[in-house]
Amino acid sequence: MHYMEVALSQSRFDVCHYAFRESLIRGLKGLLLSEYYILATWKMLFFVVPFVVLKKSKFLVVLHGNELLNLGWLSVKIIKYIAKNKRFKFVANSKAIAAIFEDLSGHKVDFIQYPFGEFEGRGYQDINRGDLKLVTVSRLVPRKNVENVIRALALLKKDGVNFSYDIIGEGPCFHSIMKLVKSNGLDKNVYLHGFVDDTTKNSILNGSDYFILPSLFDSEAGSIEGFGIVYLEANYFGLPVLSGNTGGITEAVVDGVTGLHCDGSVQHILEKLKELFDTKFDKEYLVQYAERFDYRKQNGFIGFLKGWFHE
Known part of the structure; x- marks a missing residue:
């Protein structure tokens, strides 16, 4: 999430992040006041919903794969329910994961965004490697x-x-x-x-x-x-x-x-x-x-987020 936070900040969005390892008090303000939530997994809903139950917040759920596999019947029902809720958008990190989500929920993802990192300023040098x-x-x-x-x-x-x-x-x-x-x-x-x-x-x-x-x-x-x-x-x-x-x-x-x-x-x-x-x-x-996967070159994803913010 670090590079996503930087990319959003560079696009002049205010970003507040919270991780489960951080203190509750530190993240409470952001949880209570935010209108938009980007969740690293759909299971974070169990933590976030109590703070926004009375608000009309919007959620973007990032899908990675493992969290969609071998689920019990209750988890499947929850995913199917939120998949048809207009307050939720879903971003898969590959076409393969998008297909798993569609088979599971009956709904297509809203965007496919491959993971990104920092790929500038270092890298390949043509040196003699020997053996x-x-x-x-x-x-x-x-x-x-x-x-x-x-x-x-x-x-x-x-x-x-x-x-x-x-x-x-x-x-x-x-x-x-x-x-x-x-x-x-x-x-x-x-x-x-x-x-x-x-x-x-x-x-x-x-x-x-x-x-x-x-x-x-x-x-x-x-x-x-x-x-x-x-x-x-x-x-x-x-x-x-x-x-x-x-x-x-x-x-x-x-x-x-x-x-x-x-x-x-x-x-x-x-x-x-x-x-x-x-x-x-x-x-x-x-x-x-x-x-191509440098976080500073993900204009398509930033454009998708801007559209989501202005819906």
């Missing part, structure tokens, strides 16, 4: 599928390919990944960094050749990649990416142009890694592609 360098930046949870990357890299090493692989991020799979690295004899190839600051992360990205994150759709846990801004961040450093092929990923990664899709299986990761290494990508185009 083949791979990188992943992610929260280490099962759906991110880093374990299968490790298994595929073990096979790649047996094929005589020399590489190093940096894994940036924390999460519940950190120690299981570490064990998998050791059991596959990749101690000298794979480096688990855990949490790093932005300067370190950017330095590692800029010194890498390819970004690897073949995320899966975990239907049992109700978890999907709504878009995947991390792939754009990699592109901004001139890195082609290997991604999954579900959810909004296929909208973030242009297959054969900014990277390659795979189904996330060990064998397919291996096949697509070899294809990735053999494919010539236009690194300058990768940077230009990522720059």
